[in-house]
Amino acid sequence: MAIRSEVEQWDVVIVGAGIAGLAAAIALRKDGRSILVLEKSSMNKEVGALISLQPNASKIVDGWNMQPFLAEKKPMVDEAFRLLNVEGKLQVEMKLNTSQFGADRMLYHRQDLHDALRQAATSENMPGSPAVIRTSSGATGCDCESGTVYLSNGSSVQGSIIVGADGIRSAIRDEVIKGTTSEGSKAIPTGLSAYRILVEIDKLPKLDVPEDVFDLKRSATTMIVGHDKRVIMGPGRGGEMFGLVCLVPDPNPNGEGTSWNNPAPLGEVLEAFKAFPTWVREIMSQAPDVALWQLRDIDPLTTWTKGRAILIGDAAHAMLPTQGQGASQSIEDAEALQAFLSGIDSKSSSEEVHAQLQAIVSARYERASLIQAYSRLQAKPAASKDNKTVQLNPQEFMEYNCNYSGAKDWAKRQREAEEMAYKQTAARA
Ligand SMILES: Cc1cc2nc3c(=O)[nH]c(=O)nc-3n(C[C@H](O)[C@H](O)[C@H](O)COP(=O)(O)OP(=O)(O)OC[C@H]3O[C@@H](n4cnc5c(N)ncnc54)[C@H](O)[C@@H]3O)c2cc1C
Structure with a gap:
């Protein structure tokens, strides 16, 4: 279909201003493109929780x-990953020596990371043209071939490229996978739910726990595992906040509720974690509020691209949080857009656009799908029958996940591995 001139035109229309959409805006603005970001919400309330970015x-x-945008947000370098059993005994401490990966594992308050990404996407002081973010602008769908995005208010906009970054319940995904074997794919319950708690460290009482077992202010991630449950916790915002994600078997596996914001009574969390150390429950009991979140992911899709549209972030490969890679994979997607679309502009034909979008999918698909699968593996119950030993190996996927130098380098590594496998097969024949 030809591009219609009466519809508002943009080089790139990004649907969704979450971590994936904002990162894509930053990545793509450098080449001077006009970028419109459509966001369904009013964007005045980002979820209060901590989040990590992996190396x-x-x-x-x-x-x-x-x-300039991140420094004032008091990011913290995560120094270690620590595993405890439900008796509060340290099982493993893995120092996060990330120098081999060229960057640190960083801990952020989710609001702060989101704010910094938004500022960088729209700042006059970054290379290229600032992106325009239009809030309260939900997309209902798109025409992948013409690059038209339809909005709930009846209007439409057109982009040479559509980036579907509209999260796990993506409207753009429905269009991209229409007619493929993935058609109708939806987010699926994983059998897990998470209570999310965020407390101010200064408001906590002195905890009855030796410092070598647990130190509230230490910049480290601690996980306690047992009784089919686990708590993953650590400090954020320069040590002002302390966040806990408390995973439990889903009490309502067929019920609705993928929102971050299903309030839950504090008593319910304390009851669920009654076998956990008293000092952890003491932290929990200071929670100003608690939210219960049903955790869903999606099966790998047959494709992430159609015509001028591409899916990124949770829209493409929503995964469980057990490896803390969801936001990191979104950032990798954004970098892939930057790397492969540098030669594409508004004069590029739809075939040229699609060829580059397909190249992005080829570079990203296997890796993101494998990390999705690893995240499911890591979610399996991980304590011995007597709950005394934790059978998780935090180092298991570290090398694969973190040893990454961009999508073009990854595509080269994939090609080399395929050539090597081909040569080995030929030598055996
Ligand atoms: C308990 C838990 C802990 C986690 N911890 C970590 C962690 O430590 N590290 C990590 O890397 N990841 C973590 N993740 C995963 C991470 O939060 C997500 O993978 C990541 O934020 C995905 O970002 P996204 O932008 O793709 O989706 P979202 O954050 O869902 O953003 C989508 C955006 O699109 C908007 N939108 C939706 N529909 C439309 C529409 N039709 N039109 C316009 N806009 C629309 C939404 O309002 C939203 O702003 C965690 C996840 C969970 C469940």
Whole structure:
């Protein structure tokens, strides 16, 4: 279909201003493109929780020169990953020596990271043209071939490229996978739910726990595992906040509720974690509010692209949070857009656009799908029958996940691995 001139035109229309959409705006603005970001919400309330960026994503963010926007947000370098059993005994401490990966594992308050990405996407002081973010602008669908995005108010806009970054319940995904074997794919319950708690460290009482077992202010991630449950916790915002994600078997596996914001009574969390150390429950009991979130992911899709449209972030490969890679994979997607679309402009034909979008999918698909699968594996119950031993190996996927230098380098590594496999097969024949 030809591009219609009466519809508002943009080089890139990004649907969704979450971490994936904002990162894509930063990545693509450098080449002077006009970028419109459509966001369904009013964007005045980002979820209060902590989030980490792994070395594979931190390295990309460092390369975007985001320091002016991030420095004031008090990011913290995560120094260690610590595993405890339900008796509060330390099982493993893995120092996060990330120098081999070229960047640190960083801990952020989710609001702060989101704010910094938004500022960088729209700042006059970054290379290229600032992106325009239009809030309260939900997309209902798109025409992938013409690049038209339809909005709930009846209007439409057109982009040479549509980036579907509209999260796990993506409207753009429905169009991209229409007519493929993935048609109708939806987010699926994973059998897990998470209570999310964020407390101010200064408001906590002195905890009855030796410092070598647990230190509230230490910049480290601690996980306690047992009784089919686990708590993953650590400090944020320069040590002002402390966040806990408390995973439990889903009490309502067929019920609705993918929102971050399903309030839950504090008593319910304390009851669920009654076998956990008293000092952890003491932290929980200071929660100003608690939210219960049903965790869903999606099966790998047959494709992430159609015509002028491409899916990124949770819209493409929503995954469980057990490896903390969801946001990091979104950042990797954004870098892939930057790397492969540098030669594409508004004069490029739809075939040229689609060829580059397909190249992005080829470079990203296997890796993101494998990390999705690893995240499911890591979610399996991980304590011995007597709950005394934790059978998780935090180092298991570290090398694969974190040893990353951008999508073009990854595509080269994939090609080399395929050539090597081909040669080995030929030599055996
Ligand atoms: C408990 C838990 C802990 C986690 N911890 C980590 C962690 O430590 N590290 C990590 O890397 N990841 C973590 N993740 C995963 C991470 O939060 C997500 O993978 C990541 O934020 C995905 O970003 P996204 O932009 O693709 O989607 P979203 O954050 O869902 O953003 C989508 C945006 O699109 C908007 N939108 C939706 N529909 C439309 C529409 N039709 N039109 C316009 N706009 C629309 C939404 O309002 C939203 O702003 C965690 C996840 C969970 C469940």
